[in-house]
Amino acid sequence: MKKNVCVITVLLLFVSSTIFVGCQTQVETPVEDLQTLRLTLPFMPNVQFAPIYVAIEKGYFKDAGFDVQIEYGNENDAVALVGAGDQYFTVASGEQVLLARAQGLPVIYVLGWYQKFPVGVASLAEENIIDPDNLRGKNVGIPGLFGASYIGFRALLAKNGMTEDDVTLLSIGFNQVEALVTGQVQAGVIYLPNEPVVLRAQGYEVNTIGISDYIDLVANGLVTNEMAIRDNPEMVQAIVEAFLNGIRDTIEDPQEAYDTSKNFVENLADADSDVQFKVLETSIELYKSSRLGFSEPSGWINMQEILLDMALLEEPVDLDQAFTNQFIP
Numbered sequence: 001m002k003k004n005v006c007v008i009t010v011l012l013l014f015v016s017s018t019i020f021v022g023c024q025t026q027v028e029t030p031v032e033d034l035q036t037l038r039l040t041l042p043f044m045p046n047v048q049f050a051p052i053y054v055a056i057e058k059g060y061f062k063d064a065g066f067d068v069q070i071e072y073g074n075e076n077d078a079v080a081l082v083g084a085g086d087q088y089f090t091v092a093s094g095e096q097v098l099l100a101r102a103q104g105l106p107v108i109y110v111l112g113w114y115q116k117f118p119v120g121v122a123s124l125a126e127e128n129i130i131d132p133d134n135l136r137g138k139n140v141g142i143p144g145l146f147g148a149s150y151i152g153f154r155a156l157l158a159k160n161g162m163t164e165d166d167v168t169l170l171s172i173g174f175n176q177v178e179a180l181v182t183g184q185v186q187a188g189v190i191y192l193p194n195e196p197v198v199l200r201a202q203g204y205e206v207n208t209i210g211i212s213d214y215i216d217l218v219a220n221g222l223v224t225n226e227m228a229i230r231d232n233p234e235m236v237q238a239i240v241e242a243f244l245n246g247i248r249d250t251i252e253d254p255q256e257a258y259d260t261s262k263n264f265v266e267n268l269a270d271a272d273s274d275v276q277f278k279v280l281e282t283s284i285e286l287y288k289s290s291r292l293g294f295s296e297p298s299g300w301i302n303m304q305e306i307l308l309d310m311a312l313l314e315e316p317v318d319l320d321q322a323f324t325n326q327f328i329p
Helices: 017-022 047-057 075-083 094-102 147-159 176-181 195-201 226-231 233-252 254-261 273-287 297-309
Strands: 035-042 066-073 089-092 107-112 119-124 139-142 168-171 187-191 206-210 221-225
Touching: 035 047, 035 075, 047 066, 047 233, 047 254, 047 273, 066 075, 066 233, 075 089, 075 094, 075 107, 075 221, 094 107, 094 221, 094 297, 107 226, 107 233, 119 147, 119 176, 119 195, 139 147, 139 176, 147 187, 147 297, 176 187, 176 195, 187 195, 195 206, 195 273, 221 226, 221 233, 226 233, 233 254, 233 273, 254 273
Parallel strands: 035 066, 035 089, 139 168, 139 187
Antiparallel strands: 089 221, 107 221, 119 187, 119 206
């Protein structure tokens, strides 16, 4: 997920709560009876992870019998640990799952958190960049030639009959806001709930191009491994449902989710609350769908095609083994 030094960064069917908890008696499980589970999140504590904080704070994981311990770290490393069976769960994006499976790691994506790919292109309104074709001949800043930003941007270009040769692509690190306002670049590949929010808060008029408006790709979701699904499907089901409860509650009450995040994110209480709350609200719009947590097969097909085109995959992987919707109510 994208991040910016100007702000604590931010990197799903409304369902009745009775689907998940209405038929369960809410009895608090004694701490000594809880199974400890590690859950690795990419980057560092921030409001982006509000649904998980809500699920922990409201006891959804504990009600299911699990003490979820959050860790923060590198997405690639976490996927490797899950694939090796050293832990059960992490949050990762679709391309990481496909790349890991191509290396023989038996990871499986079991819950689609972000229903829309959160990467896009931002520019100041004065540049008049309102669709991908307007990027031709422009200087475009990108954090680097890696990760979801690069893959998403390449997919956007390909979908519109363009290649990198049609733009001047500049690696600028996670300094998109500064690069845009100082004129270093005319457009920047950004995380939709972050940089545009910051720029508008600073008084700039901004145009954005959402990659998900042009192509469906797989964004962040919950990842486990084949061993967990084979040997302990009840655990996977319980963690998925607790996570879904946290997402649902965040959608239904963003203010409560924001306040809960203050207990997990150092200095959030001292940050610009208007900006950070807008970051959360914008993120929530990316969670929503007609079926919360569902992973669209078309997104996996598109993701694999772009990875093959970029030669990041040498040959196709079996997509039926890469993700499942069997745990989604």
